[in-house]
Amino acid sequence: MRVMIIGGTSGIGLALGRYYVGAGAEVALCGRDPARLVSDPLLSHQRVQLYRVDISERMMLSQVMTQFTSQRTGGLDLLIVTAGHYIDAEQAQENERVDALLATNIRGLCNAFDLALTFGARQLVAVASIAGLLPDYPGLSLYAASKRATIAICDAYRIGLSPRGVAVTTLVPGYIDTQRLRELNFGSAAHKPFLQHEDRAVQLMVAAIQRKSPRYIFPWQLHLMVKIFSLLPRWLQRLRQR
Numbered sequence: 001m002r003v004m005i006i007g008g009t010s011g012i013g014l015a016l017g018r019y020y021v022g023a024g025a026e027v028a029l030c031g032r033d034p035a036r037l038v039s040d041p042l043l044s045h046q047r048v049q050l051y052r053v054d055i056s057e058r059m060m061l062s063q064v065m066t067q068f069t070s071q072r073t074g075g076l077d078l079l080i081v082t083a084g085h086y087i088d089a090e091q092a093q094e095n096e097r098v099d100a101l102l103a104t105n106i107r108g109l110c111n112a113f114d115l116a117l118t119f120g121a122r123q124l125v126a127v128a129s130i131a132g133l134l135p136d137y138p139g140l141s142l143y144a145a146s147k148r149a150t151i152a153i154c155d156a157y158r159i160g161l162s163p164r165g166v167a168v169t170t171l172v173p174g175y176i177d178t179q180r181l182r183e184l185n186f187g188s189a190a191h192k193p194f195l196q197h198e199d200r201a202v203q204l205m206v207a208a209i210q211r212k213s214p215r216y217i218f219p220w221q222l223h224l225m226v227k228i229f230s231l232l233p234r235w236l237q238r239l240r241q242r
């Protein structure tokens with residue numbers, strides 16, 4: 001099995017990479033800053049390739065896919081996109097940051113899916129977020145909106161690709177205790193509701209990918225909370241936000 005993970009240089013992507021290498025796959029780990037992995041023992045593994053690529057740069061991404069798919073047995077079975085850009089409400093006032101978010105979370109995702117198809121990928125996977133499930137959330141951020149778009153984009157690819165037998169899986173997680181989430185929360189994400197350990201999240205994601213689940217939302221407890229919240233009248237939702 002040949003797996004490419006864009007966003008594989010840290011966090012969820014890297015943890016998925018470790019799983020697939022352990023399961024015997026040939027794995028390409030991709031990100032803008034691969035240097036951060038130089039001392040990682042995973043790299044000494046023969047079946048791991050590390051690539052520097054920005055998902056928003058289509059040419060660069062195409063070159064990397066050409067390199068990976070022409071090696072050894074060749075081809076691409078599974079593409080997983082975990083690359084994601086986060087900005088908070090204050091940063092949403094800055095054009096450059098907004099552009100980076102859109103380029104990575106939206107244009108980048110489409111670049112990756114389109115190109116992977118030309119290289120014969122049989123399954124496409126993207127990581128959205130439970131934050132993207134609430135259309136009327138009064139505190140809706142641009143990040144959450146981009147993750148809502150991720151879900152919609154995956155739905156469109158799934159419908160379009162089903163006659164070709166290509167599966168599209170959208171992973172829609174709640175909080176996962178990655179280094180990035182801890183950084184965004186000043187060192188600890190322990191206060192986040194239904195926080196999941198990275199290893200447990202990887203187990204659940206891999207199982208959803210294997211059964212070709214169209215959309216996998218987890219953990220169920222947070223999903224339930226979101227559903228209940230979305231049933232509340234708007235004025236009550238606003239109160240809850242304060």
Ligand SMILES: NC(=O)c1ccc[n+]([C@@H]2O[C@H](COP(=O)([O-])OP(=O)(O)OC[C@H]3O[C@@H](n4cnc5c(N)ncnc54)[C@H](OP(=O)(O)O)[C@@H]3O)[C@@H](O)[C@H]2O)c1
Pocket residue numbers: 006007008009010011012013030031032033034053054055056082083084085104108127128129130173174175176177178179180181
């Ligand atoms: N952790 C959570 O609680 C949580 C919850 C819901 C959804 N998510 C989503 O899950 C994904 C992974 O999150 P994480 O917590 O594992 O964060 P992370 O460690 O920051 O992972 C993001 C990865 O994407 C890469 N990346 C970012 N921009 C890129 C670009 N333009 N081109 C190529 N690679 C790029 C980063 O590497 P470089 O910097 O080297 O490029 C990094 O490897 C994100 O999409 C996030 O929105 C996370």
